[in-house]
Amino acid sequence: MATPQSDLDFNGLKVSQPGLPAAYYFDPARYQLEMQRIWQRHWVYVGRAQEVELPRSFKTFELGDQKILLVRDQAGALRGFHNTCRHRGALLCAQEAGTLRGNAITCAYHGWSYGLDGALRRTTSLSVAAGFDPRDYPLYQVNVREWRGFVFVSLAAQPPPFAAGFDVPLGRMDGWPLETLRTGHVATQVMRCNWKVFWENYNECLHCPGVHPSLSRMVPIYGRAIMEPREDPHWREHAGDDDPKYRGGMRRGAKTWTRSGELIGKPFATLSEKDRRAAYVYLTGLPSMFIVGHPDYVRVVRLRPLAPESTELRIEYLFTAETLADPAFDLDQVTGFAGEVLAEDAAVCELNQAGLHALAHLEGVLMPEEYLLHQFHDWVRAETG
Ligand code: FES
Ligand SMILES: [Fe+2]
Incomplete structure (x- = not known):
């Protein structure tokens, strides 16, 4: 028997919410306050x-x-x-x-x-x-x-307590041999945007189909402009569907986040079958970083505010020593895919920032898929209130 349609477990916003005041993204006094209350505390x-x-x-x-x-x-x-x-x-x-x-x-x-x-x-x-x-x-x-x-x-x-700064329990990364991995590549760029603009973009996939064509093919649910099944109000209609378009995860046949979807090294031996199949597991530590565990490499993104409208983005790619030593190791498979996605994100973050000064634009408005932005805004308000 079909489950009655209900929005009980729908993650999205059901009540329209305003964004943060536009001046929060460029006002120097606001920037100083966030540096003191958020960046100098966490x-x-x-x-x-x-x-x-x-x-x-x-x-x-x-x-x-x-x-x-x-x-x-x-x-x-x-x-x-x-x-x-x-x-x-x-x-x-x-x-x-x-x-x-x-x-x-x-x-x-x-x-x-x-x-x-x-x-x-x-x-x-x-x-x-x-x-x-x-x-x-x-x-x-x-x-x-x-x-x-x-x-x-x-x-x-x-x-504040260290573990409390992360969105999921730190043990979620137990399967990855994080301490022994070596840095294979580091890329740094300066984005002309406020640091919060980056986190807002990170927290929604409404932009994915238009901004990330290759990522949306690799992770089909992103192509539907959502990150998780329950961001779709009609998710129950596809609750048992194993198509990655509905359940999430990589497209069929893809094993990791590379250009080809193929592994660039041996998968980490300590991963559970579930983690290996998930192909990407995120751990986010506001305000400065996130880690993504893939089956064969780990990506670490660090954020650092430089000025109200300038933020440094630094990506580190971590591998086993064995993978790095392999003559067939092809770094471009990784940086060409993950780096490109982040470059696409950086470009729209700058686009976002560039429009925020309009005298008439006092604040934006959040769409249902942007429920995590609303949580982020509540966090910013609570930290600086
Ligand atoms: S020894 Fe004089 S400032 Fe350091
Ligand atoms: Fe994105």
Whole structure:
């Protein structure tokens, strides 16, 4: 017997919702508020732990006007500091990355020297003035979290719980050997749009048929302008249908996100059959990143605001060492497909931003398929309210 048509389990918006005020996407004061309340509080993705792997290796990272120094100590612990000397505030490390000489961080201005734990070890003055105690001047600490080969920082005095920053339980990625994967390729670009424009676009597939023709062929449900079966109010009519157009997933015969749909390396041995067949599993950590686990590689996208209308996008492609060493390995199969999809997204994000200044446009309106944007907007409002 057919199930009666009901919209009970329909995910989409049933009540029209306005978008955020248009000025939220370009107003400098609004941008500063979001930098303070969102970007300087939440865990923000920096890069792979392998970039600071050996003792005494360091890496610097800028987030808005905040400059951060990450240092691996002799015991293997990764520590984070503001990249600022306690004497008169000079920048400590001007290089992007490198290895410290000796077990010290030394300021180039007046030569104050700190241990890798941040303690002030040495000043260069000829005498010590009464009331000055070096123990009062360690480097300013920044919270660092290493998770499965990924490095995150939080500038908050009391950072939020790490796992709570992700949309699904972190264990969802247990089948992927994340910590041992190597970076095979990194691509960076600057998008002329506000950082929220990127996340809005990420959260809907209404644009997919028009903007992503090859992706829409590869993932047929995207060709219907939705991401999940329950974004269709009539989903029950096709509830038992195994056609990927209705149930989601890759087109028949495609195994992964590559130009051909063929694997570019051996599938990860630790994946469950379900994960292998899913072909793509997303883990999203607002505001700065998402990870996509494919059967044979992992894609990591990092977002970093540069200005109210400028956002850096960085894509890392991770593979096993074995895949990278294979003479038949064809990187273009991966970057040519996934990179192209992201380039299509970046282009429409810029298109979106370019129209937002119209004096008459006070805010947009969300369509039913854009229910995740509504959730994102609620999150932004709650974080900055
Ligand atoms: S500012 Fe660093 S030693 Fe003076
Ligand atoms: Fe897209």
